[in-house]
Amino acid sequence: xxxxxxxxxxxxxxxxxxxxxxxxxxxxxxxxxxxxxxxxxxxxxxxxxxxxxxxxxxxxxxxxxxxxxxxxxxxxxxxxxxxxxxxxxxxxxxxxxxxxxxxxxxxxxxxxxxxxxxxxxxxxxxxxxxxxxxxxxxxxxxxxxxxxxxxxxxxxxxxxxxxxxxxxxxxxxxxxxxxxxxxxxxxxxxxxxxxxxxxxxxxxxxxxxxxxxxxxxxxxxxxxxxxxxxxxxxxxxxxxxxxxxxxxxxxxxxxxxxxxxxxxxxxxxxxxxxxxxxxxxxxxxxxxxxxxxxxxxxxxxxxxxxxxxxxxxxxxxxxxxxxxxxxxxxxxxxxxxxxxxxxxxxxxxxxxxxxxxxxxxxxxxxxxxxxxxxxxxxxxxxxxxxxxxxxxxxxxxxxxxxxx
Numbered sequence: 114x115x116x117x118x119x120x121x122x123x124x125x126x127x128x129x130x131x132x133x134x135x136x137x138x139x140x141x142x143x144x145x146x147x148x149x150x151x152x153x154x155x156x157x158x159x160x161x162x163x164x165x166x167x168x169x170x171x172x173x174x175x176x177x178x179x180x181x182x183x184x185x186x187x188x189x190x191x192x193x194x195x196x197x198x199x200x201x202x203x204x205x206x207x208x209x210x211x212x213x214x215x216x217x218x219x220x221x222x223x224x225x226x227x228x229x230x231x232x233x234x235x236x237x238x239x240x241x242x243x244x245x246x247x248x249x250x251x252x253x254x255x256x257x258x259x260x261x262x263x264x265x266x267x268x269x270x271x272x273x274x275x276x277x278x279x280x281x282x283x284x285x286x287x288x289x290x291x292x293x294x295x296x297x298x299x300x301x302x303x304x305x306x307x308x309x310x311x312x313x314x315x316x317x318x319x320x321x322x323x324x325x326x327x328x329x330x331x332x333x334x335x336x337x338x339x340x341x342x343x344x345x346x347x348x349x350x351x352x353x354x355x356x357x358x359x360x361x362x363x364x365x366x367x368x369x370x371x372x373x374x375x376x377x378x379x380x381x382x383x384x385x386x387x388x389x390x391x392x393x394x395x396x397x398x399x400x401x402x403x404x405x406x407x408x409x410x411x412x413x414x415x416x417x418x419x420x421x422x423x424x425x426x427x428x429x430x431x432x433x434x435x436x437x438x439x440x441x442x443x444x445x446x447x448x449x450x451x452x453x454x455x456x457x458x459x460x461x462x463x464x465x466x467x468x469x470x471x472x473x474x475x476x477x478x479x480x481x482x483x484x485x486x487x488x489x490x491x492x493x494x495x496x497x498x499x500x501x502x503x504x505x506x507x508x509x510x511x512x513x514x515x516x517x
Contacts, residue, residue: 121145121147122146122147122168122239123146123147123149123164123165123166123167124141124147124148124167124168124235125148125150125157125160125164125166125170126138126170127150127152127153127154127156127169127175127180128152128170128201129172129174129176134150136228137201137231138150140226140232141231141232143228146235149166152175153175153177154177154178154180154182155178157178157183158186158190161190161192162190167196167197167239168196168197168198168238169187169198170201170231171198171199171200171201173200173201173204173209174203180202180213181213181216184200184213184216185216185217188217195242196242197239197241199218199220199221199235199238200218200222201221201222201223201224201226202221202222202223202224203224219241220237269328271328278325280321281318281321281322284314284317284318285318287314288311288315288318291307291310291314292311323482324478326387327478327482330485330486330489335489337380337381337384338381340379341377341378341515342377342378342380343376343377344370344374344375344378344512345370347382347385347386348368348370348389351386351393352366352367352407354390355394355397358397359397362400362401362402363401363402364400364402364403364404365403366393366406367404367405367407368406368407368408369406369409370409371410371411373410374410374411375437375515377515378439378512378513378515379512379513379514380490380512384486385490385510387482388483388494389407389441391479392443392506392508393407393443395506396444396445396504399445399447399448399504400445400503401447402446403445403446404445404446405443405445405446406443406444407441407442407443408441408442409440409441411437411438411439411440412438412509435513436511436512436513437511437512437514438492438509438511439510439512440507441507441508441509442505442506442508443505444503444504445503446502447503447504448501449501449503449504450498450499450500451500452498452499455495455497455498458480459481487508490510492508492509492510492511493508494506494507494508494509
């Protein structure tokens with residue numbers, strides 16, 4: 114490789130004409146260059162490998178090996194791929210110039226040589242060559258950094274998935290034993306302790322499941338399941354999960370399903386249930402008074418699409434019926450979200466502000482997982498909110514309408 118730091122730049126002049134070599138040598142040395150000479154292409158290749166010059170000035174018409182052949186041979190050397198080569202020729206016709214560039218020349222200069230023009234041309238091609246090499250080096254460094262970051266992300270996701278899976282197994286055992294204890298004869302104080310263990314275990318299991326789902330989606334390993342399901346029953350079951358919690362907080366919880374929403378749909382009911390459960394859980398958590406409403410409508414702004422045209426990430430192709438874009442909304446009268454935080458909350462491990470985490474807890478993964486699942490379904494998610502005036506979370510996803 115070429116020396117990284119050379120106090121005096123080195124030029125190799127290759128010409129069988131001693132007068133031309135003398136003129137070029139004088140011009141370059143007057144500008145602070147060190148110069149080595151060769152009389153033909155064969156000597157030039159030997160000198161190049163020994164000296165590794167910063168630039169090569171190459172005549173065309175030479176004995177044994179002409180300049181075109183010498184330039185092409187030089188480009189095949191590992192050290193010669195990026196070294197600037199200036200062809201010096203008395204031929205300025207189109208064919209000669211094209212042949213010079215085809216052989217790998219950086220630039221050309223016609224004879225008789227002009228010393229001032231020669232110096233400027235050499236400076237230009239050397240500077241340009243260094244800039245190109247620096248850009249290539251930067252691109253290679255960026256590519257290595259990108260690959261390292263991707264590999265780090267992959268390893269992190271695999272680690273989170275493995276750890277979460279290993280923790281979930283004993284946690285299910287803990288919850289199973291607490292359920293068994295609840296069915297035994299317990300004093301009121303013991304029952305209260307067991308109930309606390311169960312509640313804490315369920316909360317921890319929910320966090321573990323969120324981490325597992327997040328790591329799967331980050332690694333691209335989460336797959337949607339396609340099956341028929343009763344949409345109205347699914348929504349009623351989701352709302353029923355939070356009735357007790359909402360009632361204990363004095364919050365009214367309701368569900369409204371528009372008549373145009375088909376009863377039977379085709380998609381992934383488990384992931385849809387997970388999305389709506391996350392949104393309702395947040396609504397109950399951040400609403401201390403008022404009401405929460407889950408609503409399902411048909412988004413009539415979306416044109417119906419034949420199932421054969423649906424994307425791979427949406428409903429499965431080939432099923433009977435047409436796509437319907439169902440719009441789900443969760444409206445609450447809770448603490449609300451500042452406008453600048455409305456997009457940030459869908460990022461992993463992010464909440465509206467630090468005080469929210471301290472007061473209400475949570476990992477900040479729920480909405481990020483909702484975003485990933487909705488994207489996987491080919492839908493969209495967003496929020497309209499004002500501080501102290503509540504929030505409305507919107508989810509629109511394409512699902513296939515099935516026969517009743």
